[in-house]
Amino acid sequence: MRTRILVVEDDPDNLETLGLLLSTWQYDVLLAHSGELAIGMAAAAPVDVVLLDLGLPGIQGEEVAAILKAGISPPYIVAYTGYERLEEAALAAGCDAFLVKPSLDKLAALLVALDLRRAKESLP
Secondary structure: OOOEEEEEOOOHHHHHHHHHHHHHOOOEEEEEOOHHHHHHHHHHOOOOEEEEOOOOOOOOHHHHHHHHHOOOOOOEEEEEEOOHHHHHHHHHHOOOEEEEOOOHHHHHHHHHHHHHHHHHHOOO
16 A cells, blocks of 8 residues: 655645655655645545644644644654754654755655555564
8 A cells, every 4th residue: 555645835836846756756645735734634534644844824833743643543744844943843742753855865765764664564
């Protein structure tokens, strides 16, 4: 089963570009332009990974992470932001990893590692 990734990004160009890139990497991708929308989408259709911008209008990324982590089947959450100084707050809010944009090589390596871990967990 393909990994389902929810990208949460308020910049429309970044959102579309990440969505296209992840799709070419063979992931099932959902896109949300706000924290509120992301929470609703994750509740409606469980996701494996959330790629979460922290600087969102309305509800901030740290709040989104905390809400998603409180769910029954919490996703792996990657804080994906342009600000290194937010790492401590992101991890404290429940993010599992922190990447500074664009870091596409690190993002690819992280996703491959998660795919390998999921494959091992699904073996009998």
